Amino acid sequence: MNSNCILLNADYGFLNVVDWRRAMCLVAKGKVQVLRYSEKIVRTAEGVIYKIPAVMKLIKLIRTLYRTRVPFCKKNVLIRDGFMCAYCGKKRERLTLDHIIPRSRGGATDFDNCVAACKSCNNLKGDKTPREAGMQLGIKVYQPTISEFLRLKVQKLGINKVLREIGIY
Numbered sequence: 001m002n003s004n005c006i007l008l009n010a011d012y013g014f015l016n017v018v019d020w021r022r023a024m025c026l027v028a029k030g031k032v033q034v035l036r037y038s039e040k041i042v043r044t045a046e047g048v049i050y051k052i053p054a055v056m057k058l059i060k061l062i063r064t065l066y067r068t069r070v071p072f073c074k075k076n077v078l079i080r081d082g083f084m085c086a087y088c089g090k091k092r093e094r095l096t097l098d099h100i101i102p103r104s105r106g107g108a109t110d111f112d113n114c115v116a117a118c119k120s121c122n123n124l125k126g127d128k129t130p131r132e133a134g135m136q137l138g139i140k141v142y143q144p145t146i147s148e149f150l151r152l153k154v155q156k157l158g159i160n161k162v163l164r165e166i167g168i169y
Contacts, residue, residue: 010061020052032056070149086115089138098122111143
């Protein structure tokens with residue numbers, strides 16, 4: 001069974017999506033309040049039936065580590081760029097991280113200088129700037145805020161409809 005549950009912080013802010021097994025552990029330990037149940041059930045060896053939660057809220061508020069800015073990593077650049085190549089605009093399975101101004105020329109490794117690129121575009125660009133390689137960026141390069149990033153993550157997970165139904169987003 002593949003069922004994920006939405007986990008919200010005590011202030012109803014989106015935290016994560018957890019596996020149904022982890023969700024059941026949190027319910028059993030009394031750490032969450034279930035806001036909505038899914039249609040799926042689990043039957044124990046003794047024959048007891050439990051509904052699997054769809055949306056849960058933590059009882060105690062936990063501080064999130066990154067309140068002011070999104071940490072830089074390849075995964076976060078891919079999420080920001082929508083898992084599309086910044087040069088050709090195609091959605092690819094395997095994307096690389098490309099430095100707009102190459103590192104050999106003093107380019108920084110941060111959100112303002114890195115984009116997602118497919119291997120062929122990255123190889124074509126090589127150790128040049130996009131202008132020198134005759135390529136154009138098809139995306140806006142920026143440092144995402146926490147709220148933008150959470151909105152992108154919720155959209156990517158496809159759970160914005162459920163969160164909207166219970167009046168959170």
